[in-house]
Amino acid sequence: xxxxYARRELILKIVYYGPALSGKTTNLVQIHRHVDPSxxxxxxxxxxxxxxxxxxxxxxxxxxxxxxxNPRVQLYTVPGQPHxxxxxxxxxxxxxGVVFVADSQLQRMKDNLESWIAMRNHLGSYGIQFPGLPHxxxxxxxxLPGIVSPNLFRRALGLDLDEPVVEAVAANGTGVQAxxxxxxxxxxxxxxxxxxx
Numbered sequence: 001x002x003x004x005y006a007r008r009e010l011i012l013k014i015v016y017y018g019p020a021l022s023g024k025t026t027n028l029v030q031i032h033r034h035v036d037p038s039x040x041x042x043x044x045x046x047x048x049x050x051x052x053x054x055x056x057x058x059x060x061x062x063x064x065x066x067x068x069x070n071p072r073v074q075l076y077t078v079p080g081q082p083h084x085x086x087x088x089x090x091x092x093x094x095x096x097g098v099v100f101v102a103d104s105q106l107q108r109m110k111d112n113l114e115s116w117i118a119m120r121n122h123l124g125s126y127g128i129q130f131p132g133l134p135h136x137x138x139x140x141x142x143x144l145p146g147i148v149s150p151n152l153f154r155r156a157l158g159l160d161l162d163e164p165v166v167e168a169v170a171a172n173g174t175g176v177q178a179x180x181x182x183x184x185x186x187x188x189x190x191x192x193x194x195x196x197x
Contacts, residue, residue, distance in 0.1 A: 100115075
């Protein structure tokens with residue numbers, strides 16, 4: 001969170017994190033398509049030659065006032081490929097909340113788990129306690145064969161029952177808005193408590 005008192009602006013950062021090809025960028029593309037253009041910026045995307053996200057996608061949403069401040073929500077994704085580990089860590093710096101986008105296929109569970117552990121380690125390197133940070137897990141690609149159940153997924157990642165898990169098919173927009181609403185509610189609720197203290 002960053003507050004620009006001169007402009008009465010509150011800038012919040014939400015990071016979409018997860019393994020390569022789990023659907024992080026697809027989520028932002030779908031959100032961008034469904035948000036009124038007067039309430040969002042352009043979607044910026046840096047790509048590799050393989051047409052995957054290299055650094056991040058950035059989408060700025062504008063919402064109503066929060067404790068007298070005009071909020072701007074910045075959405076980022078991280079590159080999932082293993083050789084961009086340092087970039088993933090850097091993009092997480094200053095995050096107010098995380099949407100972890102997992103691939104539902106059984107053969108991707110190892111990738112999901114490795115990415116989950118790496119995310120927690122990166123946050124810890126910034127002194128961010130997890131699971132204290134607002135977060136939502138999106139179990140994506142529910143339309144594909146060989147998917148794991150939400151309960152098996154929860155057990156594999158060691159998730160508590162109160163940690164939100166949303167099923168999705170980001171490619172067609174199913175389950176994309178719910179994680180965004182959920183993370184924004186968590187972040188705003190926490191922020192109001194902090195600013196009121």
